Amino acid sequence: MESLKVELKAKIIEVLNLEDISVEDINDNDPLFGEGLGLDSIDALELIVLLDKNYGIKLTDPKDGKAIFQSVETMAAFIAANRKK
C-alpha cells in the first residue's frame, strides 16, 4: 500500500503538471481539492482518466469521485480494492 501511495503521488504530479511540488510535499491525508493541492474540475477529470489508463478502473458515475478523490489515502484504498491491472 505504501508503494502504491508513492506511485500515485508521482503520477498525480506528472499528469496534473504540479510544478514545484514533490512526492514528499504531499501527505497521505492532504485534501486534493480546496485548500490542499488546490485542484480544479478539469484536474478531477484527469484523475478519472488516470484511474482508467493506469489501473483499468472505469468510474461510471463521476459523483463517486467526491469520496474517492478526497486524498491520496482514499484513492489508494479504492485502487487497491478495484484495480484490474
Next chain:
Amino acid sequence: MNTENYISKYCQIENNTVFVNGEKLFELKDVGFSEFIKNAYKEFEIEYPKFFKMDNLSKLAFVTSEIILKDVCEKDQENDIAIVFANQSSSLDTDVKYQNSIQDKENYFPSPAVFVYTLPNICVGEISIKHQLKSENAFFVFENFNTKFITNYANQLIKSRKAESVLCGWVEFYQEKYKSFVYLVSKDGLLFHNEKNINTLYNK
C-alpha cells in the same frame, strides 16, 4: 478633447528572447520552448501556478501579456482592458496533440486538460481570469498580422467606450515555431497608435 490613442507598452517574444519596449531583457538559447518559457516566467517573477497547466499557445500569450499587465492592472479589482489577439495557426498545435491521444482505439485516453485548449481564444480567457477582465475580447485567425484590422478594432473599442485600454497582439505557436507581439493601446503612452508604428515594431 484628444482623440489620439497611444501604445503605452509593448513586448515581443521570439527566438528564445524577450524584448520589452524594444529592449532585450531575457534570452535563453539552445533550449526548447517549454524550458525557455518556464525560465522567462521565473525571470519576470510571475506567480500563477495555473501557468504550468497551460498549453504552449496560452503560455506564450500569458507571459507576453503578463509582462505588460503586471504593472498596469490593479490587483483584486476589475480592470477595464479589452483584448484583441490574432494568429495564423489557431490552436492547431494543441489540436494535433489531442488528435494523437485519440488516434489509437486500443489506447484511447483523451485528456480533458489537453482538450480544453483546443480553441485559440482560451489564451485570452487565461489572461482575463488572472486580471479579472470582463471587457470585450476577440481572437481572429489571419494569414498574417493584419495591422489595419487590429488598429481599427482597438480604436473603435476605445472610441465607443467599450474599454479604457486594449491589449492587442499576434500570438502564433505551431510545432515549436512561435512569435508573440503584444502591445497595450491607451490614452497615454510612448508612441502614437497607428499602422506605421505598429508595423515598425512588429517587424523589428
